[in-house]
Amino acid sequence: MRQCLALLTLLVSLPLWAAQLQLELGGAVRSLDSAALLKHPQAREIDIEQDVAYKRAMHYRAVPLAALLEGVTAGDHLQAVALDGFAAEMPAGPLLQAGPARAWLAVEDPDKPWPPLADGKPSAGPFYLVWTHAQASGIRPEQWPFQITTLRRLASVEQRFPALLPDPKLAADDPVRQGFSLFQQNCLACHRLNGAGDAQFGPDLNVPHNPTEYFRPEFLRMYIRDPQGLRRWPQAKMPGFGVDVLSDQELEALLAYLKHMAGRRG
Structure with missing residues (x-):
């Protein structure tokens, strides 16, 4: 009985919704919890004037992607894998720069869910790579992967x-x-x-x-x-x-x- 009560207490204390982002950047694989990312010390509110996925202005809580890419250098190559098998290949250099274009990991807040991408479709969450001032660095639409599950460092294509x-x-x-x-x-x-x-x-x-x-x-x-x-x-x-x-x-x-x-x- 005590064990059942302890288990129930634990389940109640867990967040009702928590997505996991897997980072495979060399060495140990890390998993980041969406609830923790929303409270990340560098997380902030950002506005995207022309969002690629939603094709309109959007507002997100996001973390500078560079803050999560521990050990990654500008010469490295990264891949973002999405739920549907989309695998965006990206040089790490632009993802690490502070400007003019800057890469952010937008994190969906379960208390403020993002809208669906289309009728009958899910949202772009729980993790979405977005850019502020994207046009300043010629960032292409394929560099905006959404519904990300994994970020990994790989050899070049x-x-x-x-x-x-x-x-x-x-x-x-x-x-x-x-x-x-x-x-x-x-x-x-x-x-x-x-x-x-x-x-x-x-x-x-x-x-x-x-x-x-x-x-x-x-x-x-x-x-x-x-x-x-x-x-x-x-x-x-x-x-x-x-x-x-x-x-x-x-x-x-x-x-x-x-x-x-x-x-x-x-």
């Missing part, structure tokens, strides 16, 4: 996934090389290529076939710019990449990389 690399004989200024960089920033969070990548969200973009092989060029450009404008279905999740995210020149470089990789299936 080039080291982990050599199957993604373009032909090493290409000139240093070949557009394909820029396209490879853009692929990492904008596509690798959701897609694999040649079976390489950590994402479990979208299809492989080279196996069994590359989109440059089955889309006419003008339609592939249209699809990347506005997926729903080319073919509409309720379950579609791919966002459009407007010229403010991917310039026309960058889009051509990305397509050059994809076309190049159609000839490099291993």
Whole structure:
């Protein structure tokens, strides 16, 4: 009886809602509790003028991400993994800087829950990587992962996934090389290529076939710019990449990389 009462007392004393963020930054794995993060010494209220997930102004309680990245240096490479398999690849340098753009870990407060992302959808919580003054440093939408479960330090994409690399004989200024960089920033969070990548969200973009092989060029450009404008279905999740995210020149470089990789299936 006493044991039952002790257990009941313990359960009552625990927070009713507490999410866990796992940090795998080398050495021991750490787990951070959302309740504790909301009370973090550096936590503060921030305003985001144009939130990527909600597409409007938002207000959050957040912790500077750099305060949580113990032992991480600017030359390191990080990955943010979300509940749905989205895996954002990010160089650590921008995440550690204090400005002009600054990365924050927004933490959802159960007493002030965030709105759903859409009808029938959950919120962006419990953890969401947001940026203040994002445009000042050219932060891209894929660098705003939400519903994060894990932050981990990893070797670079080039080291982990050599199957993604373009032909090493290409000139240093070949557009394909820029396209490879853009692929990492904008596509690798959701897609694999040649079976390489950590994402479990979208299809492989080279196996069994590359989109440059089955889309006419003008339609592939249209699809990347506005997926729903080319073919509409309720379950579609791919966002459009407007010229403010991917310039026309960058889009051509990305397509050059994809076309190049159609000839490099291993």
